[in-house]
Amino acid sequence: MRMKSLKWTLMLGALVGLGSCGIDMPKETKSSFETMTVKKSDIELPYKFSARMKGQNDVTVTPQVSGQLMKICVSEGQQVKRGQTLFVIDSRNAQLELEAAQANLQAALASENSAKLEYESNKNLFDKKIVSSYMLNNSENAYKQAQAAVAQARAAVNRARVNLGFCTITANVSGVIGEIPVRVGDQVSPATQLTILSGNTAMYAEISVTEAIIENMVKEGVKASDIDKHIAKSPDATFVMKNGTEYPHKGRVISLTGVVNAATGSLTAKVAFPNPDGHLYSGIQGNVVMNFAEKGVIVIPQNAVVRLQDKSQVYMVKADSTATAVEVTTEDTGNGKEFIVLTGLKAGDRIVTTGANNVTEGQKVLFPEVKSEK
Secondary structure, three states: OHHHHHHHHHHHHHHHHHHHOOOOOOOOOOOOOOEEEOOEEEEEEEEEEEEEEEEEEEEEEOOOOOEEEEEEOOOOOOEEOOOOEEEEEOOHHHHHHHHHHHHHHHHHHHHHHHHHHHHHHHHHHHHOOOOOHHHHHHHHHHHHHHHHHHHHHHHHHHHHHHHHHHOEEEOOOOEEEOOOOOOOOOEEOOOOOOEEEEEEEEEEEEEEEOHHHHHHHHHOOOOHHHHHHHHHHOOOEEEEEOOOOEOOOOEEEEEEOOOOOOOOOOEEEEEEEEOOOOOOOOOOEEEEEEEEEEEEEEEEEHHHOEEEOOEEEEEEEOOOOEEEEEEEEEEEOOOOOEEEEEEOOOOOOEEEOOOHHHOOOOOEOOOOOOOOOO
16 A cells, blocks of 8 residues: 555656646647638739740851852851951952953953944945945944943953952841851852851740630630731730740730641741840740730639649538538649639639648638737
């Protein structure tokens, strides 16, 4: 008996010691949930389109004549103006051809002058009935042949001048120089690509407009004859580079093909972006983002949706404050916070938002009252 008394005394003392050390005992708590009443509203959805930038005028620079490359006047990535010299090809042969053509022209002019004198002399003698019509006709034909020879010689001179001009290659648009695969001393010909000149005062991004947007256009009653009006009403576009950097200047849709691509089921649109600072280059990849309005849709927070394998559900609050699971189909708004409900809910339904992952079927949903402090 004394041993039992001692045992109970020790246990009691231990409990008292725990209490005196300030250790809190577990307390029973009740879970609470936040709810919302579903309603229809308007929202703007960001649509992303993969795109690659292209210059307003991307020009492949090739020589018009063959010869040795004597000088490269620009460097890769350099901004150039229209008419600026880019490359110089050995012009000595072209210069010699021009001089030879000019000499031939002088000879042709001398022959023409002689033929003219012969013709005029025979014509005067024919009028005096000294020479026959045969001689007059022959001299006339010789004069015409001399005139044709002069015309051919002049054409040869002009051609030689053009070829000499081709030895100096200039920019036909303002823009940025691309890769230069040739070096000074290379033998070039019209088949040689010297560089690509990207006219970058404005940049274009071609995008494929998805079926969803095409369906919206059909719903809005957009006809082929109204495409230009629809383009004018289209939202501003933002270009987001692959690293997530957002280009500061907004773009606008400037064209939309009227034929749906049979393979992709999409339309091709061209979006123009101003490039005053030259920060955009041809070949840059990224996404074109445009916000399109969705009217009269049900929007709910993402934390209200519970994922079960390949299904999505929300917990709807019944009249007796118990929760029941309802399967829904949703569309991502792209803002990381909300979903658009396509099926499963209607305006006026009440659903659980915060704490939806902790709800079980038929569970009583608590609505804690907030008491004001006096």
